[in-house]
Amino acid sequence: MLRINITCLRAWVLAGVLAVSLAAVAAFPSTARAAEPIKIGFSMTLTGGLAANGKAALVAMEIWREDINKKGGLLGRQVEFVYYDDSTNPANVPGIYTKLLNIDKVDLVVSSYGTNLIAPAMPIIMKKKLVFMTLFGLAVNDRFKYDRFFQIMPSGPEPKTDWSRGFFQLAMSQSDTPKTIALLATDSEFSKNAVAGARTNAKKAGLEIVYDKTFKPGTADFSPIVRAIKATNPDLVYVGCYPPGAAGIVRAANELGLEPKMFGGSMVGLQYAALLTKLGPQLNGMVNYDFWAPEPTLDFPGIEAFLEEYQAKAREAGTDALGHYLPPYAYAYLEILGQAVNAVGSLDQGKIADYIHKTTFDTVVGPVSFAKNGEWAKTRVLMVQFQNLEANNVDQFHKPGKRVVLYPAEVKSGDFIYPYNRAR
Amino acid sequence: MRIAPFWPLAAATFVIGVAATFYFNEYYFVAGYLVLQGLIMATAWNILGGFTGYVNFGSAGFFAMGAYTSVVLYTAINPPLFVVIPAAAVVCGLLGLGAGYLTLRLRGVYFAIATLAMAIVLETLMVNWEYVGGAIGAFIITEDVPFFASYNAYLFVLMLALAIGSVALARYLNFSRIGRGLAAIRDDEVAAECAGVPTLRLKLISTTVMGAMMGVAGALYPYFVTFVEPVSAFSLIVAVNAIAMPMIGGTSTWVGPVIGALLLGSVQEWTKVNISSELNLLIVGVLLVGFVALAPQGIVGLAQKFAAWTREQREKRRGDDSATA
Numbered sequence: 001m002l003r004i005n006i007t008c009l010r011a012w013v014l015a016g017v018l019a020v021s022l023a024a025v026a027a028f029p030s031t032a033r034a035a036e037p038i039k040i041g042f043s044m045t046l047t048g049g050l051a052a053n054g055k056a057a058l059v060a061m062e063i064w065r066e067d068i069n070k071k072g073g074l075l076g077r078q079v080e081f082v083y084y085d086d087s088t089n090p091a092n093v094p095g096i097y098t099k100l101l102n103i104d105k106v107d108l109v110v111s112s113y114g115t116n117l118i119a120p121a122m123p124i125i126m127k128k129k130l131v132f133m134t135l136f137g138l139a140v141n142d143r144f145k146y147d148r149f150f151q152i153m154p155s156g157p158e159p160k161t162d163w164s165r166g167f168f169q170l171a172m173s174q175s176d177t178p179k180t181i182a183l184l185a186t187d188s189e190f191s192k193n194a195v196a197g198a199r200t201n202a203k204k205a206g207l208e209i210v211y212d213k214t215f216k217p218g219t220a221d222f223s224p225i226v227r228a229i230k231a232t233n234p235d236l237v238y239v240g241c242y243p244p245g246a247a248g249i250v251r252a253a254n255e256l257g258l259e260p261k262m263f264g265g266s267m268v269g270l271q272y273a274a275l276l277t278k279l280g281p282q283l284n285g286m287v288n289y290d291f292w293a294p295e296p297t298l299d300f301p302g303i304e305a306f307l308e309e310y311q312a313k314a315r316e317a318g319t320d321a322l323g324h325y326l327p328p329y330a331y332a333y334l335e336i337l338g339q340a341v342n343a344v345g346s347l348d349q350g351k352i353a354d355y356i357h358k359t360t361f362d363t364v365v366g367p368v369s370f371a372k373n374g375e376w377a378k379t380r381v382l383m384v385q386f387q388n389l390e391a392n393n394v395d396q397f398h399k400p401g402k403r404v405v406l407y408p409a410e411v412k413s414g415d416f417i418y419p420y421n422r423a424r
Numbered sequence: 425m426r427i428a429p430f431w432p433l434a435a436a437t438f439v440i441g442v443a444a445t446f447y448f449n450e451y452y453f454v455a456g457y458l459v460l461q462g463l464i465m466a467t468a469w470n471i472l473g474g475f476t477g478y479v480n481f482g483s484a485g486f487f488a489m490g491a492y493t494s495v496v497l498y499t500a501i502n503p504p505l506f507v508v509i510p511a512a513a514v515v516c517g518l519l520g521l522g523a524g525y526l527t528l529r530l531r532g533v534y535f536a537i538a539t540l541a542m543a544i545v546l547e548t549l550m551v552n553w554e555y556v557g558g559a560i561g562a563f564i565i566t567e568d569v570p571f572f573a574s575y576n577a578y579l580f581v582l583m584l585a586l587a588i589g590s591v592a593l594a595r596y597l598n599f600s601r602i603g604r605g606l607a608a609i610r611d612d613e614v615a616a617e618c619a620g621v622p623t624l625r626l627k628l629i630s631t632t633v634m635g636a637m638m639g640v641a642g643a644l645y646p647y648f649v650t651f652v653e654p655v656s657a658f659s660l661i662v663a664v665n666a667i668a669m670p671m672i673g674g675t676s677t678w679v680g681p682v683i684g685a686l687l688l689g690s691v692q693e694w695t696k697v698n699i700s701s702e703l704n705l706l707i708v709g710v711l712l713v714g715f716v717a718l719a720p721q722g723i724v725g726l727a728q729k730f731a732a733w734t735r736e737q738r739e740k741r742r743g744d745d746s747a748t749a
Contacts, residue, residue: 087700087701089659089661091659093649095458095697098454099451101450115561116651123566124450127574143563191559
């Protein structure tokens with residue numbers, strides 16, 4: 001009996017010691033706040049499914065840090081990054097942002113890449129009332145409605161439908177107006193959202209939807225899908241997919257002779273050097289979304305110097321050789337934050353947010369102003385048409401005339417070749 | 425009356441955990457939450473994997489179904505968490521019962537394959553169910569709760585209570601009549617059946633309890649990440665950790681998964697912010713291979729071996745002493 005009580009007593013003593021030691025640790029906060037550099041904290045997809053983009057973004061962000069430090073930094077202080085790899089796993093994000101804010105004591109935060117990795121940080125950022133510049137999330141703020149949220153992808157104030165607005169405007173303004181459409185999407189967040197927007201736009205335009213299906217990520221053989229689409233003989237084919245799907249669908253469409261009047265949509269991957277070079281002439285005539293192309297109408301101040309520097313670093317980092325898609329925007333989201341901090345003259349988050357809301361920023365991706373919900377005030381999802389592409393030539397993508405901008409009108413850089421088979 | 429030291433320790437852990445939310449910053453709760461989530465998953469896995477000897481590769485399926493039960497309830501009526509958690513336990517417990525009934529005729533590797541297939545089937549269902557967001561995913565918006573410093577502190581305290589409850593349940597099963605029956609099944613199912621152990625009933629109890637526990641661990645996940653989509657909810661990492669933690673700790677007792685989860689979970693959280701998140705998987709892999717090859721009984725097995733060895737040495741010395749005397 002005595003023995004049992006001793007074991008019990010031991011357990012209580014052990015618990016007591018634990019409690020006292022925890023309290024002792026709490027009484028002495030571990031780090032004092034450093035006064036000097038301004039720390040910008042973020043999580044990034046450096047490994048896992050979105051690693052290729054995350055790494056490219058980081059290269060661009062580091063270029064911005066060097067540039068701003070050369071110019072004297074923010075508020076006269078040098079800029080430092082504190083970042084962690086979230087390995088494209090949303091469950092890692094809350095831990096990273098709480099560490100950044102509570103232990104690393106960063107002064108400013110920006111987001112990781114993509115909707116899945118932005119959303120988990122939102123409650124933490126909102127609780128601390130921080131300005132949150134985010135990178136390529138689709139309609140994240142529709143649900144949170146946070147007034148210090150900003151998003152750099154040029155989707156526009158109504159992200160889901162603005163995304164494909166250009167595609168439908170182009171189609172419906174042709175004399176030989178299309179009547180039917182086929183919709184195809186990968187079973188994944190971005191693709192399904194993009195195609196959902198296209199579905200709304202198609203209905204609004206009075207098009208008949210003759211095919212509307214999804215496929216699993218990892219699908220290797222697209223010939224059955226393309227055959228099924230071809231059998232419905234649609235005037236338009238709108239596809240939302242990721243790079244592996246884009247490669248497979250384009251190849252299958254070429255092999256099986258799928259020739260609607262317009263073909264393309266939201267195919268991620270047709271902006272990267274590797275896939276563009278590999279597919280080459282198979283892309284001719286397709287109309288797909290893009291965010292930047294070396295066209296004269298998109299020659300914004302600073303973009304050329306940025307890309308030159310990025311491309312030199314990309315060779316070492318092994319990231320996308322062109323860097324037209326994400327990197328300029330990863331540079332720009334910091335550029336905007338930096339410009340706002342310097343203009344406000346302090347780190348007062350409320351003032352910085354107000355300033356960002358009412359200002360049009362000059363950035364490497366052109367003038368940027370934000371709508372009330374933190375998205376771009378006006379959509380600038382480009383619709384580009386691939387024209388006159390040659391096989392196995394990466395250099396052609398550095399020159400204008402290959403990805404001709406058709407939409408929006410203010411940055412239009414060439415004529416739309418319609419229907420699709422005329423550009424083949 | 426005899427009170428096992430487990431209970432004062434459990435009570436003290438809970439009180440310290442709650443008190444700590446007022447002293448420490450949020451990061452520790454977020455990290456602690458993930459360690460505790462691992463602990464519940466490991467404890468649950470061990471009830472079937474360790475006590476009964478049936479290896480389940482589909483843990484992520486149960487976990488995600490817990491998460492999706494939350495999403496369904498949130499979308500429909502947004503009830504408080506004390507309704508969500510039991511609901512997830514019921515749904516996943518029934519899922520465990522059903523899956524057990526269908527698959528427990530299979531043994532060894534075939535059972536493992538069936539559980540893996542079940543997780544894939546469930547994932548496909550969720551991808552195509554628009555009500556819970558399908559492949560697009562669903563947002564869960566959380567609101568501050570009174571008394572707690574932050575929502576994450578609140579989740580941590582809930583998770584702590586659930587973890588203690590799970591461990592207590594596993595401990596009860598381990599020492600009870602059921603636990604001895606399960607051990608008999610693990611050692612030799614045919615012999616157990618012949619000796620009058622109601623094998624099917626016991627196996628169904630263990631799959632049901634396992635499913636319910638994993639569902640409970642998953643129920644809070646949507647509130648933790650605020651955005652759920654099938655790929656991350658059905659993540660392989662969840663399943664791998666649920667296996668690795670008991671393997672490292674030791675599968676034969678309820679203590680093993682607790683030790684394994686606290687150790688591996690803390691190491692993972694530490695490496696995530698100090699070295700790299702990707703290294704986590706490597707660490708899990710290396711430790712798993714190491715323990716399976718060198719110490720298949722895990723840390724608990726090593727400790728038992730060490731205790732036996734010291735006892736032997738002591739007795740030997742005593743024997744020598746008496747011989748010289």
